Amino acid sequence: MSATPVLLDYGSGGKAAQRLISELFVRHFANPILEAMDDAALLGRLRGAVVMSTDGYTVDPVEFPGGNIGSLAVHGTVNDVSMLGARPRFLTCAYIIEEGLDMNLLERVVRGMGEAARRADVRIVGGDTKVVPRGAADKIFITTTGIGEVILEPAPSGSRAAPGDAILISGSMGDHGLTILSRREGLSLDSGVMSDSAALNRMVEALITEVGDVHVLRDPTRGGLATTRNEIAGPSGVVCAVNETAIPVKDGVAAGCSVLGLDPLYLANEGKLICVLPENKSAAALAVMRGFSEGRDAARIGAVEAAGAKSRAGQVLLQTPLGGRRLLGMLEGEQLPRIC
Amino acid sequence: MSATPVLLDYGSGGKAAQRLISELFVRHFANPILEAMDDAALLGRLRGAVVMSTDGYTVDPVEFPGGNIGSLAVHGTVNDVSMLGARPRFLTCAYIIEEGLDMNLLERVVRGMGEAARRADVRIVGGDTKVVPRGAADKIFITTTGIGEVILEPAPSGSRAAPGDAILISGSMGDHGLTILSRREGLSLDSGVMSDSAALNRMVEALITEVGDVHVLRDPTRGGLATTRNEIAGPSGVVCAVNETAIPVKDGVAAGCSVLGLDPLYLANEGKLICVLPENKSAAALAVMRGFSEGRDAARIGAVEAAGAKSRAGQVLLQTPLGGRRLLGMLEGEQLPRIC
Numbered sequence: 001m002s003a004t005p006v007l008l009d010y011g012s013g014g015k016a017a018q019r020l021i022s023e024l025f026v027r028h029f030a031n032p033i034l035e036a037m038d039d040a041a042l043l044g045r046l047r048g049a050v051v052m053s054t055d056g057y058t059v060d061p062v063e064f065p066g067g068n069i070g071s072l073a074v075h076g077t078v079n080d081v082s083m084l085g086a087r088p089r090f091l092t093c094a095y096i097i098e099e100g101l102d103m104n105l106l107e108r109v110v111r112g113m114g115e116a117a118r119r120a121d122v123r124i125v126g127g128d129t130k131v132v133p134r135g136a137a138d139k140i141f142i143t144t145t146g147i148g149e150v151i152l153e154p155a156p157s158g159s160r161a162a163p164g165d166a167i168l169i170s171g172s173m174g175d176h177g178l179t180i181l182s183r184r185e186g187l188s189l190d191s192g193v194m195s196d197s198a199a200l201n202r203m204v205e206a207l208i209t210e211v212g213d214v215h216v217l218r219d220p221t222r223g224g225l226a227t228t229r230n231e232i233a234g235p236s237g238v239v240c241a242v243n244e245t246a247i248p249v250k251d252g253v254a255a256g257c258s259v260l261g262l263d264p265l266y267l268a269n270e271g272k273l274i275c276v277l278p279e280n281k282s283a284a285a286l287a288v289m290r291g292f293s294e295g296r297d298a299a300r301i302g303a304v305e306a307a308g309a310k311s312r313a314g315q316v317l318l319q320t321p322l323g324g325r326r327l328l329g330m331l332e333g334e335q336l337p338r339i340c
Numbered sequence: 341m342s343a344t345p346v347l348l349d350y351g352s353g354g355k356a357a358q359r360l361i362s363e364l365f366v367r368h369f370a371n372p373i374l375e376a377m378d379d380a381a382l383l384g385r386l387r388g389a390v391v392m393s394t395d396g397y398t399v400d401p402v403e404f405p406g407g408n409i410g411s412l413a414v415h416g417t418v419n420d421v422s423m424l425g426a427r428p429r430f431l432t433c434a435y436i437i438e439e440g441l442d443m444n445l446l447e448r449v450v451r452g453m454g455e456a457a458r459r460a461d462v463r464i465v466g467g468d469t470k471v472v473p474r475g476a477a478d479k480i481f482i483t484t485t486g487i488g489e490v491i492l493e494p495a496p497s498g499s500r501a502a503p504g505d506a507i508l509i510s511g512s513m514g515d516h517g518l519t520i521l522s523r524r525e526g527l528s529l530d531s532g533v534m535s536d537s538a539a540l541n542r543m544v545e546a547l548i549t550e551v552g553d554v555h556v557l558r559d560p561t562r563g564g565l566a567t568t569r570n571e572i573a574g575p576s577g578v579v580c581a582v583n584e585t586a587i588p589v590k591d592g593v594a595a596g597c598s599v600l601g602l603d604p605l606y607l608a609n610e611g612k613l614i615c616v617l618p619e620n621k622s623a624a625a626l627a628v629m630r631g632f633s634e635g636r637d638a639a640r641i642g643a644v645e646a647a648g649a650k651s652r653a654g655q656v657l658l659q660t661p662l663g664g665r666r667l668l669g670m671l672e673g674e675q676l677p678r679i680c
Contacts, residue, residue, distance in 0.1 A: 008677050015670055018570065029480055039420040039559070040393030040486075042495055053380030054432035054485055055468045058476075080379040094392035094483040096436070128395045128483075132678060136398070138476035143468075145485035146380075155382055219379070229585040231357065301351060328353055337348050338472060 004103040011097065011131030020129065024107060028114035029124040033090075043090055046272025048101040050152040051086035053077055056143040060338040062109065064183050066176075067270075068193030069142055070113030075199045075270055076221065076340060077144040078120045082204040083217040083273070085152030091117060092126040095229075096141040099134045109140060119197035122146065154159035160215040161236035165304040166282035168275040170203065170289050171196065172248040173225050178256045180339050187260075192252040198271030198294045207275060211285045216276035221340060224266045226316070227320045228274060229330045234314040241311075242302035242328070244318045266326065268339045276304060344443040351437065351471030360469065364447060366512040368454035373430075377495045381465035383430055389490040393417055394542035396483045397572045401448065404523050406516075406535030407610075409482055410453030415539045415610055416561065416680060417484040418460045422544040423557040423613070425492030429527035431457060432466040436481040442666035449480060460539035462486065463579045464506070485680040486593075492548045500555040505644040506613045510543065511536065511637040512588040513565055517607025518596045521680050532592040538611030540679050546632075547615060551625045556616035561680060564606045568614065569670045574654040581651075582642035582668070584658045605668065616644060 009016045012100075025033060032042050057073040067075075068146040073093065093113065097106065117124050154160070161167075175196040182189045200219065207214055216233055225247065234242045249264045258265050271294050277285055282300055289295030307313040316328040349356045366374060371641075373381050397413040413433065421428040433453065437446065457464050494500070501507075515536040522529045540559065547554055558571055565587070573580045583598055589597075589604045597604050611634050622640055631636030647653040656668040 002622065011677070015570075034499075038424060038497060040391045040424045040426070041388040041492070042424055042525060043392055044390050049379045049385050050383040050390070050487075052383055052432055052466060052485075054434045054466055054483070056434035056436050056470045058436060058470045058472050067514055081669075084378060084380045084382055088379070090392060092485055094396035094485075096396050096398060096481055097485075126392060126394055130396045130398045130678075132398050132478065135475075136400075136478035136678075137481070138472065141436055141477070141481065143394070143436075143481075143483035143485075145434075147390075147392065147430055147487060148380075150382070157376075157378060213550065230355075249505065300368075327460045337351070337477075338470075 001221060006097050006099060006101040006103055006106060006131055008099050008131050008133065011129050017129060021197060024110055027111045031123045033123060034127040034184040035079065038253050043125065047149050051081050051084045052147045052149055052151060053080035054143060054145040055080060055152045056141060057291065057340055058141050058338050059340050061183050062139050064179055064195055066179060067197040068109050068112045069140060070091040070109035071116040072270060072340060073142040073144040074113055074116035074120060075197050077146040078122055078199045078201050078266055079219045081146040081148040083219055084199040085111060085155045085208060086148035086150045087205060088122045088127045088148040088201050091122050091135055091144050091146045094128040096137050097131045098137045098139050099131055101139055113221050115147050120201055123261045152214060156214050156217040158216055158218060158231045159235040161232050161238050161276045161304045162215060163304055163306040164239060164278045164279055165215055166279045166300050167240060167304060168282060168285055169274045169299055169301050170295045172250045174249060174253045174257060174268060176270040177336060177339055178253050181336055182256060189252060189256045194258060196269055196271035200271065200273050200294065203289060203292045203295055206288045210288050213281055213282055213290050214275060216251060218274045220269050220274055222268050224268055226266050226328050226330055229316045229328060232276065235281030237313040239305045239307055240302060241305050242316060242318050244297055245251035245321050246301045248297045248299050270340065346437050346441040346443055346446060346471055348439050348471050348473065357469060364450055365467055368450045371463045373465040376544060387489050390487055391421050391424045392487045392636040393419065393420035394483060396481060396484040397680055398481050398678050398680050399520060400478065401523050402479050404519055404535055408449050408452045408482060408521060411448035411456040411615060412537050412610060412680060413482040413484040414453055414456035415537050417486040418462055418539045418541050419559045421486040421488040422541040423559055425495045425548060426488035426490045427545060428462045428486050428488040428541050430465045431462050431484050431486045433464060434468040434483045436477050437471045438477045439471055441479055456539065460541055465495065474657050487565050493552060496554050496557040498556055498558060498571045498577040501572050501578050501616045501644045502555060503578060503644055503646040504553055504619055505616045506619045507580060507582060507642040507644060508622060508625055509639055509641050510613045510635045512590045512591045512604055513609060514589060514597060514604030514607035516610040517676060517679055518593050521676055523598060529596045532590060533596060536609055537610035540613050540634065543629060543635055546628045547625055550628050551555060551621050553621055554617050555614060558614045560609050560612060560614055560652045564608055566606050566668050567668055568662060569656045569668060570621060572616065572620060573656050577653040579647055579651040580647045580656045581645050582656060582658050584639045585641055585661050588637045588639050610680060640651060651653050
């Protein structure tokens with residue numbers, strides 16, 4: 001296919017838009033609910049309590065090693081729904097496209113989205129396309145919204161970490177963030193560095209059904225592992241004691257971070273989860289995680305403690321290789337804009 | 341408040357973003373589900389079948405007589421959910437904001453969104469904020485996704501119009517489209533011209549519970565009344581015979597369209613619906629519509645006919661004031677980009 005640009009009237013609600021929708025989106029997302037082509041999608045009844053989550057994706061560049069904005073927009077929202085102990089079922093997507101975008105690029109994005117949805121076993125049941133004039137957006141933005149059915153009650157929550165719990169991580173930190181940054185800056189890093197973007201819903205479902213008693217699930221996306229402070233330690237009123245050397249970081253990522261002066265614990269991940277559950281479940285949970293390709297580097301990185309003489313509730317304490325303890329603070333500014 | 345710009349790190353997932361979310365969004369959208377501040381919202385069980393719809397809003401200008409992009413993003417999605425015979429319950433919103441946007445403008449948009457949601461009796465249960473560098477977006481884009489519970493089965497659908505049905509419209513055509521265009525072009529039109537942006541869910545619920553047997557509900561947004569062809573006549577395999585003089589068009593809109601060479605039947609509406617139901621229900625349905633301020637100009641504009649010697653299935657035939665009949669074609673190109 002030669003480079004055909006997206007035209008303004010592809011987003012008009014008129015004939016050209018109808019063609020774009022039927023020839024591109026419906027083809028890649030094929031399912032009967034979407035094909036009804038109504039203003040809204042009729043999903044039928046949902047079992048159990050419902051969970052809903054939305055995220056806007058503005059990643060720059062739009063394509064990167066390990067995925068593109070389309071697959072990322074599926075993974076991110078599927079994971080957010082999963083983190084509440086739910087089985088993601090349905091997604092909608094809204095595309096905002098800059099006039100003149102290469103149709104081949106758009107097709108790769110839509111294909112990536114369709115494939116990611118099929119792999120995660122969720123259906124894309126509705127969408128919207130707006131084309132804005134050249135210069136009014138940078139290439140393409142996608143917002144996805146997911147709904148799912150709760151399969152674990154009480155739901156895992158950032159407020160349920162308790163002293164005596166283990167803190168597990170499903171794999172290495174910083175892969176997505178470093179990949180995006182290096183692409184954007186035109187840096188050539190170790191060939192092993194690529195985004196970890198992946199759907200975690202199957203892993204979550206296995207943790208829930210095969211292990212159970214999961215207290216907290218979180219995906220350390222923007223802000224990285226360091227957001228644990230605000231998202232777990234703070235809401236639970238506990239101290240998270242993390243062993244720095246136990247945190248998996250790939251050699252290529254560590255090297256890249258070292259060159260660029262970045263800390264992998266603050267970099268975004270798009271296919272990793274933090275799981276907090278009772279210590280006596282920790283071995284079983286690690287075994288389950290390691291049974292998935294996305295979880296082969298899963299590790300126990302620390303434990304939840306009550307606040308004590310040398311710590312305050314809401315703190316994340318990093319035990320350093322030299323035996324010291326330092327506070328893991330939260331990101332104040334923006335380390336990397338348009339990371340997701 | 342002086343003009344404070346939105347900074348890049350307001351969308352970072354870090355501390356500044358947390359402050360923006362808690363001080364702006366949570367304040368205006370206040371409800372306990374949102375305040376849980378998890379990655380996803382726990383909605384509880386939904387009664388009946390579930391309907392889901394999403395739309396991206398890129399309207400330019402962001403503020404206009406009759407609303408702003410925030411209120412519009414609530415109304416549009418609430419209406420799309422309603423058109424499937426459902427009661428909208430929950431909304432999520434994803435904001436993509438250009439660095440440097442005036443915080444006062446952002447606050448007016450968020451306030452407009454919160455007020456629109458309260459008036460429509462839907463809860464905003466989750467959201468996302470991304471800030472992109474100056475020039476990567478034009479001010480602000482919002483994507484809303486709504487879910488609701490079906491209250492009418494079988495659901496109204498564009499494929500259920502049947503010969504013998506009446507075609508009703510809840511009010512005048514073209515108000516939103518002409519308002520946006522005139523603002524953008526700096527034209528000063530009749531002071532009565534303003535967007536009709538409004539939530540129609542209460543009207544839809546009254547039509548369903550007080551009249552019943554509703555076959556089709558459609559909101560003629562992008563593409564205007566002319567989209568009836570593809571959205572009703574085509575899917576139902578019928579002819580829609582519409583009396584042109586019965587279509588309400590406000591004097592100011594008619595005058596503005598005349599000056600600008602526009603046809604109000606192709607202009608977007610954001611607070612109007614088309615209702616198709618058996619002729620013997622038509623008087624009762626009109627009475628219900630007229631009981632709402634958004635429906636005071638409701639009118640019966642035509643009837644559904646079987647295809648015949650002088651017509652083909654899928655056609656919309658306009659009966660002109662002079663007694664002729666002309667085809668109402670569908671919009672080919674984009675009449676007005678960024679209308680919603």
